[in-house]
Amino acid sequence: MVFLRKLKPRKGGQNTILFRKKLISIYSHFMNPKIFNSIQSIPAKFVGNQFDTALDSVSIDSRSLQNGSQTLFFALVGVHTDAHIYISYLIENDVRNFVVSHIPEGCEERANFYIVENTLTALQEFAAQYRSLFDFPVIGLTGSNGKTIVKEWLNFLLSPDYNVIRSPKSYNSQVGVPLSVIAINEQHNLGIFEAGISSRFEMNKLQNIIKPTVGVLTNIGSAHDEGFLNLEEKVKEKMSLFQSCEVVIYQFNENITSILSQRQNAFTWSFTNQEADVFIGKKTDREQTELQVCYNKEDFKINIPFQDEASIENAISCLMVLIYFNYDHFTIQNRMKMLYPVEMRLKVKNGINNCSIIDDSYSSDFQSLKIALDFLESQKQSDNKTVILSDIFQSGLYKEELYDKVAELIVSNNISRVIGIGETISEFKDKFQNCVTYKNTAEFISDYDNIDFSNETILVKGARSFEFEEIVWLLEEKTHETVLEINLNAITYNLNFYKAKLKPNVKIMVMVKAFGYGNGGFEIAKLLEHHKVDYLGVAFADEGIALKSLGIQLPIMILNPENTSFNAIIQYQLEPEIYSLKGLKAFLKMAAQKGLQDFPIHIKLDTGMHRLGFEANTIDELIATLKGNQNVNVKSILSHLATSDDLIHKDFAKSQIDLFEKLSSQLISELDIKPIRHILNTSGISNNVDSQYDMVRLGIGLYGVSNDSEEQKKLENVGTLKSIISQIRTIAAGESVGYGRKFIAEKPTKIATIPIGYADGISRGWGNSVGFVTIKNQKATIVGSICMDMLMVDCTEIECKEGDAVIIFGRNPTVSYIAGKLQTIPYEVLTSISQRVKRVFYRE
Template identity: 75%
Template sequence: MSQKILNSLQRIIAKYIGSPERTNLDSVSIDSRSLQNGPQTVFFALVGVHSDAHLYIKDLIANGVQNFVVTHIPDDCKEKANFYVVENTLTALQQFASNYRSLFEFPIIGLTGSNGKTIVKEWLNFLLSPDYNVIRSPKSYNSQIGVPLSVIAINEKHNLGIFEAGISTRSEMDKLEQIIKPTIGILTNIGTAHDEGFASTEEKIIEKLKLFEHAEVLIYHKNKSIDALINPEINSFSWSFNDKSASVFVSKKSVLDKTVLNIEFGKNHFEIKIPFQDEASVENAISCLMVLLYFEYDAATIQNRMELLYPVEMRLKVKNGINNCSIIDDSYSSDFQSLKIALDFLESQKQYKKKTVILSDIFQSGLATEALYAKVSELIISNKIDRVIGIGETISVFENEFDNCVTFKNTAAFVADFENMDFGNETILIKGARSFQFEEIVYLLEEKTHETVLEINLNAISYNLNFFKSKLKPKVKIMVMVKAFGYGNGGLEIAKLLEYHKVDYLGVAFADEGISLKNGGIQVPIMVLNPENTSFSAIIQHQLEPEIYCLKGLYAFLKIAKQKNLEYFPIHIKLDTGMHRLGFEENTIDELIAALKGNTTIQIKSILSHMATSDDLEHMDFAHAQIALFEKLSSKLMSELQINPLRHILNTSGISNFPDSQYDMVRLGIGLYGVSNDAEEQKQLENVGSLKSVISQIRAIGPGESVGYGRRFVAEKPTKIATIPIGYADGISRGWGNGLGFVMIKGTKAYIVGSICMDMLMVDVTGIECKEGDSILIFGENPTVSFIAEKLNTIPYEILTSVSQRVKRVFYR
C-alpha cells in the first residue's frame, strides 16, 4: 500500500521540495488534530472558507509528520519537511484519490440519489460480505472530501467496493465520477434534498447521472422522468411496482410487521420478506435486491439474507453512563476505517482523562489478520487508550498486542462478568460489528433516564463555529460562550468539541460552571464573566480567569492575590460603555489605573465591554457611541498602564453587524447554537438541538369530554389524544399549551390541548397515523426555537436554557 500511495502522490501536478521521496507512507490525513498523524502520514493542507490547515503545519512537523501537500510552504517550516506544492490542495487530494483508484481493478458499486444512499450501502455490505471482501465509504463520507478519503482506504485484499457520492450543486459529480469510477451504478430515491443548488429537479437528475457515464449497468426505480434523461448507451437494470416493461416487476403486501415482496424477473418468480413496512425502507431494500439479482444470486440465498436486514444507525452518539462515565455509542459496525473515525471522535469528545475502548472482532479490513491487529494496536497506542476490552474469537487471540487488555469470546461472556468489571470516571467507546449485539453493552453502561432527550448535532456546532470564524479578520481570536450549561445544550461536551477546534477562550457566567469544565479536563483558558467576591479563592485554585468589573471587586481580588503571593495572575477588565449592567464607568477609570499601576500580582489579559444593541440596526448611533467610548477608555488604560492586552466588545450579532470593530477577539454565543436574529443569516446556520420525546399513551375521547387540569380543552367531536412524557419541569412553557403550540409527529403538526402539566403534555392526533412509542419532535428544524420564542413573546435564549438538566442530552455526529 505504501508504494501505491507514493506512486499516486508522484502523479499529482505538483512541485516537489524536500529530501528523496520516502516509500513507507501508509496513511493520508486532512485533520491536524488527529492523534493518528505521524511519520508515515501524508498531510493535505486543505484551505476552506472557514479554515486553513497551513496554520498547523509547524505543529504537525513537531509531532513527526514529514510529508505535506500545500499551496505554499510557511516561512517557519522551510527545509523542515517534504512538500508537494500545488495550486489547490483539494484538487490535489482528488487527483491523488483518482490516481490511487486506477491501481485497482474489481467491481465498484457507486451510489447517488437524494435519500437512502447510506442505508443501501450498509445493507449491501451486509448482504454481500459473506462472499466478498468489501471496502465501503465510512459513515456518510460522500462529499468532495469524503469520497477521496473513502477511496484511499482500498487495499490489495479488497475485491468489491461500495461508495456513496453526494452533491449539492452543479459541476460536482464530474470530479466524484473520476475518483469512484463505478462499474455498477445505483440511483436511489430522488427527493427535495439540495434542491436549492439546482435550477430544477431535471437538472439535479442530469447531474447525478454523471456518476454512471462509464458504468457497466445502472440500477434504478423506473419512471418516465429518469428514463428520458438516461444515456441510451448505458445498460439499465430497472424495477417498478407498476411498469411491466421494467427489468424486474415487484408487487408488495404487508403481513404483520413485515413486507412481502413478490418478484418477477424474467422466468423467475419468488417471494421475499423484509422486516420493514415504511415506503423508504422498502425502496432501499429493493435497490439491494437488484444488486443480488445482477450478481446472479439464487432465490434461496436472497430470501434468507433479505429477511435479516436491520435498521441502520448512522450516527456516533455520546450518552451519559453509569458511575460518572461518558459513553460513545458506535455499536453497529466494526471495520478498520470506521474505527479510525471513531477514535478521532473519542479524542474530540473525551470527558475524562481515562479512555476505554470496547471493541469486537474487526471485519473486512482487506488485511491479513496479523497485519490488521498490528495496525489496530498502532491506532490504540497513537490515540493513548488506557484500556481495551476485546470481544470475539479473533481479537482474543491477539490480546497481547494491546496494553491493559482483557478479552471475552463473545458478548454473553462479557455480560456475565459485567458485575466484576470496574467502570467509573472514564470515556468509553463502544465499537462492535452488528453480529455481536453490542446494544446489550450500551444498555448496561448507559445511565437510565426517561425517554425525553435533547439531541445535539455536533457537526452543526462545528459548522456554525466555522461560519462565524469565516467572518473574522486574520489573527482575530475567538471566545465561545458555554455559560448556562452551554445555552442548555450541555456545557462540558460542547467545551470538549470547542477545545478540539482550538478556540482561544471559553466564557462562563459563574465560577462553578468553570470549575466543572476544569474538572472535566478542559485546558482552554476560561473566563468567568460574573464572578462573586466569595468565589475568588476557588477561581484562583482552579486557574480560572475572572472578569473584574468594579473597584470593590478589584480590591477584594487584589487582597486575596497578595495573601496567596500570586504573580501576574490573569484577570479581565470590564468597561461599562452604555449597557449599564456591569463594568467600570468612565468616572472610575483614574482610580482603576491607580490601583493597577505597578501591581505585579495580576496581569490584565483583556479589556472588554458589552454592546446593548448590536442586534438592532435601528440603534446604530448608540452602538457606534459604545464602540467609540470603548476605544477611548481602553486606549487610556493601555497607555497609562503600558500594557497591550486583548480587546473585545463584539458578541454574535456584533460579529456580523460591526465587522470593523472586531479588535483582537470576539465572543460567540447564541450563534454557535444555530440561532440568529437576522433572517438571511439564519438560513446559513445549522440547527443544533432537537428536543424529542415519545408517545406514552393514545386514547379516544368523545364530544364533551375534557383533557387535563381545569378542563381547558373540551372535545367537540370524537378526538384521539396522545400523552407525551414532557412538561414544564422539563422546560416546556405552560404558555405553549392550550392550542397555541404543537409537536411534530411523522412530519405532521399535532396541537397541544389543555394545560401543560409538570411532567406531561397532551396533543390532538386525530387523523395522524401514529402509535404508542412513536418518536415526536418538540423543537428542532420545525418548529425552531426562534419560532416558539416569537409565539411566546420571548427570546430563543430562554427556550434553550429552560430545558431541564433532567432531560438526557444525546450528542451525535
C-alpha cells in the same frame, strides 16, 4: 447469481508513489504492507533528504494520535484553518512526510516535503491516481437524503459474497471521499462510495476519484438547495457522478432520464408508472411493509421491517442493486427482511460509575475503528480509556496483519484496556496489552458483574451480529426515556459557518454558559477545544471551575464574577471580567496579597446596554487604578451590543461601536497595553462585519439559532428533544383530558401520553392546543394542560403505537417557532430544559 470480478491491480510501474514534478518515488503499502502498488504522480516539487519512505496511512488531522513515522500528512488550508502551522508539532511527534503548499519556517531539513500549489487538489489527485490502480466494480451513491443508509444496507446485503470497501460513516465530502478511496487494498472486489455536494462544480472532482461503474440516485430533496440556481441544476450536478457508469438506478422520472447520456443505461423503479423497469406495489401494516415486485414479467414479494416512506424508498434502492446483480428471488427475500435501522451516529452517553460511553455498536471494520478512536480522543472525559471491540470484518487484510494494525492503533491512542469479543480477536489476544477476551457477547454478559467499570471513557464498537447494544444498555446510566440529542457535527458546521465570516486573524470566543445554552457544557467545550477556538465564555465561576476540573485547558472568561468567587477564580486559573471600580479594587487587593504577576483580567465597558460595565465618566479613575499595576494584565477590553440583531436600530449599534472605539483607544493609549478588543456577539458577526476588532463572541448561533431568517436556513439544527409514547387510549366525545378539563373531545379521539412536562422545561403555555409534537413525521397537537412530568397529544390521524418516538423540538417544531408562539426568545426555550433530561451527544 452473478459474482463480480475479483480485484485486479493494473499492470505497470514499480512499488512506488510517484510525486516529484513528473515522478518522485515513495515506497508505500496503503492499508496492506505486503502488496505494493504503482501510483502515478501528481505534480509536486520534492524537498527533503530521504526519497524512499515507508508509508501506511494518509492523514489530514494534526490532532490524531494515529499520526506517526509512516504517515503521509496533507496540510489542508481552509478559510480559518491552516494545517501548516501544526507541522513543527507533527515533526516532533515523528511524522516525516508532508504534502504542503509551502514549507513553514524552521521546518526545513527536518522532514520530507512535497510542495504543491493546492493541498486539497493534491489530495484529490492523489486519491484519483490511487483509485485508477484498481479494476473492480464500484457503486457510486448520491442524492439529497438516504445515501449513508443505502450504503450501509448494501454493505450488509452484499458482504456475504464480496469483500466490500465502503465510505466510513458519512465520508462523502471533497475531503471525505479521497480518504475513503485511499483505504482500498488488493483484497477488495467491490466498492460502495457515497458522494455529497452542496454547490456547483463539486461533483466532477468526486467522480474522478470514485469512478463508479454502477450509479444509484437516492431521494432528491431540499438539502443544500441554496448552493444551486434551481432543482434542475442540482439534479444535473449530482448526475455528473454517473458519467462513466454502465447503469444508473433511480426512481422513474422523465426529467432525470433526459439528463442521461446515450452510453448510460437507466434501470428505474416506480410505484405508479408501469413504464419503469421494476414496478412496485406496497402494503404496510404495523410491523412491516410488503413489496410486490414486478420485473421482467416475473412477480415476487418481499417483506422489509419498516413502514416510513424514507426507509421504504431506501430499501427499494438496495433491492434494485440486488436485481441488477442477478440475485435470485429467494436470496433477495431472505436478506431484505433482515434489514435494520442504521445508527449513523457515534453517541456519547452518561455511563455507570462516572463513566462516559461512546456507542458505536453497529459496525466493526478497520476504517471506522480509526475514526471512532479519533472521536474517543476528542470526547474522552477521563485519561482511562477502555475499548470493547468485536471481531473486525471487511478489512481486506489477512488476520495476522489486521490485528497487528489494530494493536498499533490501540497503542498509538493510549488505550488503557481492551475487551475483545469474538472467536477471531480471541485468537490474537496476545497482541494487546491489558486485554481480556470472550468468545461471544453472551459470555461477556455472564461475566459482567466481575468486571470493574468506573471513572473511564468506554468505546463500545462491534459488528451488528454481536448485538453490542445489549452491552451499551448495561453500561448506560439509567434515566427516563426523554433525551436531548446533541449533534456534534452540526455544532462543528455552525462554528465553521461563523468562522468563515471572520477576517483573517480574528479570534473567536464561544459562549458555553448556562450549561451550553441547555445543550451540555463540558461535552461541547471539549469539542470546541478539539477545534482550537481561542476562548470559552461562561457566566459564573462555578461553570468555569466545573470545566477546568474536567480537564478543559482553553482559557475561560467569567462574564459575571462575584467578588466572593475571586479566590476560586485565581485558584483555577480562570479569567474574570471586571466591570466596576469596586470589583477591580477588590480583585487588585487579592492579587497583591497572593503576589500575582500579570494575572489576566478583562475590562467591560458600558457603551449603551446599561447592564454591566465601566461608563465613560469612570474611565479616568479606571486608568488611574490600573496604571503601573504589575499584578494584573488587561487581556481584553470588551463591550456588548444591545441591538445587533435588529437592523432597525443599526444607528444605535453604530453609536455603541463608536463609543467603544473611543473609550478602548483611550485605555490602550494611556495604559500602553495591547489587549484583545471585542464587541460583537452572534448577530453582530453577521450584521457588523467592519467591527470585528481582534475577537468576536459566538453564542446562540453555534447552537443553530439565528435572528435572521435567511441565515437560519444556512445553519444546522443542533439539539433534538425526543421522548416516546407511554400509553395510547381512545376517549369518547364529551370526555376530557388533563387537569381542569381544559380539553373536551368533540368526537372519539386517540390520545397519546408522553413522559415529559414542565419539570423537564416544557412551558405550560405550550399546552392547550397552542403547541404540537411530531410523531411519524406528522403533527400531533398538545391537548389539555401540560403536567409536571407528562403531556398529552391528539394522535387520532397518526398510525402510531406505544413506544414510538416523539420529537418535542428539533427541525419541526424548531425552538425559534416555539419561542415565537410563546412570545419569548429561543434562548429561554433551550436553557429551560432540565438537567434531569439526559443529554446524548453524537457524531454523524
